[in-house]
Amino acid sequence: MSQRTLQVRVLDARIGGEWPLPDYATAHSAGLDLRAALDAPLELAPGQAVLVPSGLAIHIGDPGLCALILPRSGLGHKHGIVLGNGTGLIDADYQGPLMVSLWNRSATAFTVEPGDRIAQLVLMPVVRAALQVVDTFEESARGQGGFGHTGVR
């Protein structure tokens, strides 16, 4: 396991007070659960997306890292509560409030309570590309085949 320190600013005093600072739920969990720093319950209508503050700001400060915000599988599968942006990408130089775009993709309204764990943050390595323009590629076995060209079985 690799571990880094991560600078975090607590923007909502309930974090570290009535709600714990994000932590890994089990010894090998990859994600830190983020909470909804809401003042009141939030009802998400079917199809609605709302930007929810996490109450935190992070500064990764290392161009070799980023963070991803991912849905929680239970909320996503059982209740259709996923992310309005698919996946949130947090750049290493971002210092603003960490926000979670919560999207109710289901046909049923869903209520998020203040302090609910709504998404998870995963720190990831980044390899940045230096683009090299070429006229042709050395041909690979796959070539231009894609989008299911290998079939299903």
Ligand SMILES: O=c1ccn([C@H]2C[C@H](O)[C@@H](COP(=O)(O)OP(=O)(O)OP(=O)(O)O)O2)c(=O)[nH]1
């Ligand atoms: O779910 C998310 C996604 C992004 N961000 C913050 C961190 C990220 O570094 C910044 C910009 O995100 P991104 O580059 O994905 O959005 P953009 O629409 O391209 O905005 P920008 O023009 O600011 O880069 O917004 C969040 O707080 N939550």
Ligand SMILES: [Mg+2]
């Ligand atoms: Mg951007």
